Amino acid sequence: MSDPATLAGTGRRARTRRWMASWRNRDTRAAYLFILPWLVGFALLTAGPMIASFVLSFTNYDGIGPTKNVGFDNYRQLFDDPSVATSMMNTLVFTALRVPLSMALALALAMLLLRVTRGSGFFRTVFYLPVMTPSVAVGILFLLLFNGNVGVINRALEFVGITGPSWTTDGSWVKPGLVLTTLWALGGTVVIYLAALKNVPQELYEASELDGAGRWTSFVNVTLPQISGALFFTLIVNTIASLQTFTEAYTAFYGTANTQTYSSDAALFYVVYLFQQAFQFMHMGYASALSWLLFLVILVITLVQARLSKRFVYYEGEAR
Amino acid sequence: MAAPPRRRFRRSASLAAASTGLLTLAACGGISFADDSDTFVTMGFGAGDALGTVRLERATEAVAPLDVQVNEGQFDEQQFLSAVAADDPPSVVRMDRALIGGYAARGALMPLTECVDQQGIDLDEYRPGAIDEATLDGTLYGLPDSYDNRVLLVNREVVAEATGSDTVDTSDWAGLMDFAESLQTRDGARLTRIGFDPKIPEFFPLWVEANGGQLISEDGRTARLDSPEVVEALEYAVSLIDAQGGWGRFKALRDSFDQFGANNQIARDQVGAYPMEDWYVNVLAGTSPDVDLGTQPFLDREGEPINYVSGLSWAIPKGSPHIDEACQFIATMTSAESWVEAARAKAEEVRATGAPYTGDYTGNREADRIIENEIWEPTGNDAFDEATRQLYAVQDDSFSVPANAAGTEFRKAWQSAVNRVLSGDQEPEEALRQAQDLAQTALDIANQGEE
Incomplete structure (x- = not known):
């Protein structure tokens, strides 16, 4: 009997292979190209600021002076x-x-x-x-x-x-x-x-x-x-x-x-x-x-x- | 004829890629204050009447050949902070003096020490209150562009009718309470006239000073918000409002005033007396020159006149692209010569409309002296002539809240405490104790970098 962990690993690899193979399809590439503006916008205007604010939440950043790490003080x-x-x-x-x-x-x-x-x-x-x-x-x-x-x-x-x-x-x-x-x-x-x-x-x-x-x-x-x-x-x-x-x-x-x-x-x-x-x-x-x-x-x-x-x-x- | 599929795909792909690039550029571009180094940008200033335009013309000449771009509108903290953080600040900024300490402590403003030396500015020419309010730990950060005095405005007709006298004694707190109660009028549950408006929270420092207290120590490092004098001042000022129907009714009537119109609160007898800034005398002169206005200094409990002053000052932000020119600009804007020329032009403008010219109060002593003695002249309208004389007289009895590193936070702390008491959420002592903790914490944090 196969080990479930091995099976899961095989399943993940198979999914990754299928995903990589899908890039050979012109329609898939076109689809990603068309959602690219949103992806770029999301990364720059939503995900980026969210990550930045998470990092800043551990600092005393005031927008002007030097910034230092304050741990969990905030x-x-x-x-x-x-x-x-x-x-x-x-x-x-x-x-x-x-x-x-x-x-x-x-x-x-x-x-x-x-x-x-x-x-x-x-x-x-x-x-x-x-x-x-x-x-x-x-x-x-x-x-x-x-x-x-x-x-x-x-x-x-x-x-x-x-x-x-x-x-x-x-x-x-x-x-x-x-x-x-x-x-x-x-x-x-x-x-x-x-x-x-x-x-x-x-x-x-x-x-x-x-x-x-x-x-x-x-x-x-x-x-x-x-x-x-x-x-x-x-x-x-x-x-x-x-x-x-x-x-x-x-x-x-x-x-x-x-x-x-x-x-x-x-x-x-x-x-x-x-x-x-x-x-x-x-x-x-x-x-x-x-x-x-x-x-x-x-x-x-x-x-x-x-x-x-x-x-x-x-x-x-x-x-x- | 439709393009072949491959070409169609490429065209669509190019369009998508171009859109992405455009959006990315748009997102990263932002808005810049100065798009080239030949543009000198101001923030927090609007030219308005001749008092602004004439001085601006002189200051523009002083920074020539730079092209001066005036970003009209009030000082916007968010906009200023974003600009400084993005290393794209305006060349010069005009802001409320109460904020200067906070920005200076964070390094957002440049000391004016070199500027004063470079331009040979005589600081003794300016009113000490305005200089002190823009001086943090002995370093000057701003030169005054306005000087707002506070005097007592009295609706003489209403007051005389109710009390038989046309003056108000603010040194006698028990008498003032009786005065307020006797002058107020109501229509059912609705308040229709305020007898005496203590103008809190904004004029709370005036009541504290009148009671012999201080909101903060002279060096701006220790909050004194829970001292007995401050607590007593708040208890009394709030009791004045409670005696006239309570904050809800009181504020509702205040909010309904047609402050800038001919049907203003004095003209409509909606208020008996209240302390107010000098600019409002000017408004009344324009909108209702026939009102029976009385003006007198606000007296402390010892019977001495006191004048709570505040105002705006010019400062140079950190990273200003034109530091030397900014120094020239603010020196010119605040010089006695500029004020006098501007006041002369404004006086002509006002007189041409038939309204009385009530003087200008600049924060520059030399300018004030010349304006009072050479430009202002009695108009024959006794009420406004007396108002102008009073306003020039009270300038020597001025005090301001000392500059401090917590700036907005300190002001917010005591204002919120007053509001919590007014809205019935807390008792004065409790509210001021909470404010004291907040304010002192903010001061300690803001002063940390200097110790």
Whole structure:
């Protein structure tokens, strides 16, 4: 009987031989040539900086002076720095609020759009248009709309007898306010859900109707499982985007010397703090360590989500 | 007719290779500040009115035949740091003096010692506060391009109506609290007029000085953020805001001010009195010359006038491609002759619009003296004439936060502490203790290389 290690080695060698042989094929060479621009871009603009930042995370690099190795000091400092915990908690709270809310709202809008037959293209465009709004403009808009004294939101609340909170200054309301502002641009998620909803086979609804299922039962037992792939995709993408949120909060609270003066810790998101450390305090080494911590947090959350997806996500053609 | 497959393949392959090369070049190329050595590049400066353009013309002549390229806009820390790190800095840079110590400690700025000798610059000509703020461990790194004084602006009509007097005594803290409470107005839960705005966090050093304290030692090495005077100053300034509805309502009203318009907070009686920088007198002169404005010095608790000053300074970045010319440029920009010529042109410009010329405050004592005595003249608008006199008078009572190696981090530490207290997250003592730890750690790290 052959040794499994030998078999594995033979298998690897066979795969390598097949891969080398594939280069004799002109189509293979052409394919690699066509993906070369992306590969070069990835190496130079993504993989390269990632490796560099990993190396820098063990140094005191400040972009100007001499650089020396500081071992794990930057990583140790992550645990002593109170702003790391504050900014991480702010980011997690923001993510926990924004992701489910944006997914639920986008799904509701997509289901409404599904029912529209006349002018559906127009409505799809209207819902997608806010995605084009620059995030910087959204940040400024936040300050104008949510001003506690003269903002439109509080004026509207006042109209129905509610005294609105100080959205931009009260630490408890800053994050909910920013979540509401970012919901403005959920057109991308709506479009994905709409495409997924259109692919749900009609016969499944007919069958559930014959079985006496109501609308809610059909939605829970037919619609949600059928679009679970799209839901999972947007869950991952929106979670990562929320954990990396920067522009709106930075514009509203840290973008100018004036806004920075008044910025409270409530809007100090992790990437904002990372940016401050790197480009304002010139602690590039420490900022690199911060970025690797964020990478690990995102990796763990994504892996947990992927693990859970095996239970909840249905892909067409897979055996259940 | 379609090309044969082999030729088509080669054409496609060449196209892909060319695209790759182009992308690579584009990625590596970056953006350069000066694309050739004949271009003299400035950062953090915008010419704006005659005060800027006239001086720029003179400075451009001084560095001829170099071609001066003004990269308009405020100083951008990220852009500056990237440029210095990439060994492609601008020829000269203008930045907030509070940042100079931090950059100097890291070696991003060049000492001006040689420049001062070379150009025969008389440092006594400049205001000491502006020089001190740009001097780290005895070495000068910047020459002043502005000098922002802080005086008390009083909405005389509103104040007189409520108190029977048109002056405000900031030395009597208990009286000031009563004053603030009596002048504020509300519409339901909404604050509609601020009685007295202490202007924190940005003017917090003013309150600390008024209370006999200091944020940092004179040598810029020891933070004093948790000293009893600083804690008491913060407690009092925050209590002033709490007495007027709390930070949320207070800031919301402040954010809604039409600061640069005719419907500004003084014109609309949205504020009773507050300390403010001198430039705002100039704004008011242009937008609402008829407001009943009162101006008086801010008094410390002993009743002595104090003037918290800050501003911008010119500096030469490490690796500047034109060191000698940069020295000539900043010497010309900040010389008394340039300021006087520019102020004369600006005064004409302002008078042509019918607005009162309220003087300019340059950081250069000789220039200020000539501008006050020869260019500025009473306009007949008592409020603004008095404002100008007050602003020239308070310049001798100035103080600034000493330069320190932690720069932005030090400022951020105390500002964040004030904000945490304002937003109710922490008590003053706790917030300032945390700020003290952060600031002292930042100072120790920044000063490490020098010991």
